[in-house]
Amino acid sequence: MGTLDKLTERLSRGVARRTSRRSTLAWLGAAITGAAAFPVLPVARAASGSPHGGGDGGTHTPYATGNPQDPGDRKSCDYWRYCAIDGFLCTCCGGSVSTCPPGTEMSPITWIGTCTNPADNRAYIISYNDCCGTSSCGQCMCNRNEGDRPQVRPQSNNDYNWCLGTQSSVYNCSTAVIVGVALEQPK
């Protein structure tokens, strides 16, 4: 179990590093074609007609990180790390932005996004590990697709259920874990 975890962790990080250049290019391309990367208005997503919806219409109390280098509301779909997430935010489900809720199992492999942190202007590689073994959390649905590519590129696609290599493939929520920086120095 421990060995498998380490192996698959290395695998997911390896995938991240191999794809970082491409992802970064895609990201830069997005920026210049006029994509207002932040903020994507929640109302736009809520009424977007996306199959992935947005928000639940209830009262929302922000949950800030407290770290000025990691700015934003971790319960908001606009938080910078969520640029390619698809699912329920674990922060709203008993976990955190980088940890799974109690009673779930974190998927060892997953899809990768590259998101720019507006505070330090660095492009981070974000691993969207799913949390598995409990049914749909139902809180804080969020779907963003910056850098998302069709399923033919699994490591860049958020439509897969990444509850793979876990005891159960039932999906609960998604994390957004920093696994590296895409380019050591922004150019």
Add this chain to the structure above:
Amino acid sequence: MGTLDKLTERLSRGVARRTSRRSTLAWLGAAITGAAAFPVLPVARAASGSPHGGGDGGTHTPYATGNPQDPGDRKSCDYWRYCAIDGFLCTCCGGSVSTCPPGTEMSPITWIGTCTNPADNRAYIISYNDCCGTSSCGQCMCNRNEGDRPQVRPQSNNDYNWCLGTQSSVYNCSTAVIVGVALEQPK
């Protein structure tokens, strides 16, 4: 199967007849204590805080019976037969007010309400047979409790899952079947 069906059908009708006087009294009591039996405003139910909710907020097109002696919109929670129903209206799920949707199985035993038909002023015994074997229909949630009594009176309680005696106890929707008249002549 056929024999069991007949037996349980007789059982449910027997229960209905035995409880009709009590139900009728409860009904009359309700009327005079000021209960506006019809209409109960859907908005009141929608915002009622009932665990049973009401409506889905979407576009609603009425579905009239076409029979002046059986007036009302069969997709509306206000339809006269639904005075003690709890669940999804089968009319919205592929069935009708008295039939189950394809692919489901009708529960042979169930709970009983006594509802007054505003057209002929008769009190009818309504059998709220559940349809079973397909998951929650999700359409036209309706909960009314006129004459509903605590679970200690099973035949007068709509909180039970009446998917009993069916191959699966999974609940899909509820019908409102006329099984008799409570009093031959309104007095």
Add this chain to the structure above:
Amino acid sequence: MRSHALALVLSASLAGTALAASPPAYPAPLPEEPIPAVDTLPRQWPASWVLVHDFHFASIVDGRVYVLDTTSPERPVRGMIRASQFANMLLAAPRGEVLTSETFYSRLSRGERTDAVTIWDMATLEPKGEIVMPGGKRQQSVTYPQLFQLTNGGKWALVANFTPAQSVSVLDLDARKVVSEIDLPGCAQIYPTGTRGFTSLCADGSLLSIALGPDGQVASSKTVEKVQDIDRHPLFSTPAWVGQTAWFVSFYGQVQGFDMSGPVAKPLPGAFSVGTAEGGAPEWRPGGWQVITSDARGLLYVLMSPNGREGSHKDGGSEVWVLDTAKKARVARIALRGVAAAISVTREAVPHLIVARGDGEIDVHDAATGAFVRGLGRAGGANPILITPVPAAGGPGQ
């Protein structure tokens, strides 16, 4: 054409980024974070936490219970526990366990049926074991606490059956097996009674108290006649517990206590009314799903609807009336921020009234003053219908 445009865009992109480059304000990037990482909970949950049962009408097979920290509007959800197919949930805090009584089909909606109690660890929310209950008898209802209760000092669980024949299964939680089944014709709901037994309410208005032997069989039973008039004054099935006294309220607002400390339930003399008030249309009555609850001091809280009439008893309420059972009097009225289906009071030093509204919002009020303190959003899911407070450290398991 398109690819020409895109090539231009990409080169412009790189140029634009180069122009915008400036020394980062933060010399070091944010650190890498470990994978995998799964949170755990304290084994002893704070008394500010509650369990909220989401019946999940849109998918009854996929009901769930949310573990909520009522002090945190920022992060109220602390976990989620499966509660499948008209499930019941039981908090066994002294055991460090949450129990769910559920039904499963091998093909979600069809196939082979399995009824089972699952034992969840409170610290990990992982299942520690299960007790399969044979016969496909488990009662399926919109969730009532009285369908799944503890007795025998918390060592046994009692599970209501309904086929529609009524019975109660006795489960040994340590041995993880079904010990016995008690037939209960004409009676429903389980109210723990005495040291090892339970009471049920019966269709003729009586109650039946059963004391169990060490083998889980009936040691003695006793009927108490006419404890309620079900036709005219039915009691809501779910009472508020104060120690081993169960306080019931009728559809019309009469409050009746039962002493459940001995082997036979004893109706307490002196039923009293929740009182009346102006503004009813036509009148104030209890309304909702979990309409009566208690605090640690023994005050009762009743969820009240101004639109009381025949059939309004599940319509929810917009006020909570607070009752002193010693004075047999109402001592406060608390206005809610919306129509609510369920209420409960925490066992904190400063208790809070937790309110599950019909629109799914969970509100926290100061129980003493009634003041609104904070909202938790829709942290209890789509259809929050029951709220279970966490007992104070060392307190009873409710």
Add this chain to the structure above:
Amino acid sequence: MRSHALALVLSASLAGTALAASPPAYPAPLPEEPIPAVDTLPRQWPASWVLVHDFHFASIVDGRVYVLDTTSPERPVRGMIRASQFANMLLAAPRGEVLTSETFYSRLSRGERTDAVTIWDMATLEPKGEIVMPGGKRQQSVTYPQLFQLTNGGKWALVANFTPAQSVSVLDLDARKVVSEIDLPGCAQIYPTGTRGFTSLCADGSLLSIALGPDGQVASSKTVEKVQDIDRHPLFSTPAWVGQTAWFVSFYGQVQGFDMSGPVAKPLPGAFSVGTAEGGAPEWRPGGWQVITSDARGLLYVLMSPNGREGSHKDGGSEVWVLDTAKKARVARIALRGVAAAISVTREAVPHLIVARGDGEIDVHDAATGAFVRGLGRAGGANPILITPVPAAGGPGQ
């Protein structure tokens, strides 16, 4: 006190009723109705019906497919079919069957996993049988049609696997067994090709066409390089089918056809653009989940968003642009009544455009004029993401 009041009420009630008595307008009561009674459907569904897949995010284990009569705003839902846990659905109209490819756990969210294809009778919506697929490999994704397809004249079904190793299982629907498994490293999605085979798209931008032998094994395979530039011009995975031609659209609105009639997919020369329009912010691009569809005449319909940008490709669209593939030109623009996720066109004599909006409403437009005809309410459930039209009588199954 209370019971006195109630007694008064009851006697008043009987008196009041007597006073109000008058001869009934209807001499006979409404007739008793038979129990039990379950509806059935015609074995041949009208071409005005569609299947709408509700992914059901709030309970992915409990997804479902609604059978809708698009002519009936009064009673649009005609039935519901289980589609559990990232399921796929396939209409096999010539067989009189709907197929679902699903995953189950013995305890809903945990326990033993079973992957199975269930065969549902179109007339009864009852299961006729199932094919269990061993190994726990079935690909689970937000639903794409290309994860579950027919080939070999509709006698075989192809199921995509992802562990993340990629493969395709070949199922014999008559023998109800798994025939073979084809490894597919680096390639995804299933597009039926030739008489007995399929094509997949590969991570390097090529495609791979595989012809199957009568034993379900690979008879021949062929790679066609550079059919798309995934980094710069990715194609939406789901095409519109016109006969055996699959029309894809890129994230940027380039339309590319592939002839799938032979054993090897052939890119058609002359890709063309959906066109441009004023009012984009920043520009019009395809957007949604099911963004391209066709009608019986071969016109293409593309769901378009005015807010096209990187990452907008699943955000839904507010217009449908109609394309003539012979003229390589847009021939109409249809304004929708809300942002939509999925579109499809019925095979009726007068075809209708069926629109699944983001708010769950299902709209019916005249496909020729674009005019709104009727709304069906939220008849497709919470998250309608795919619409499958019923073929005209005797027509093909797609």
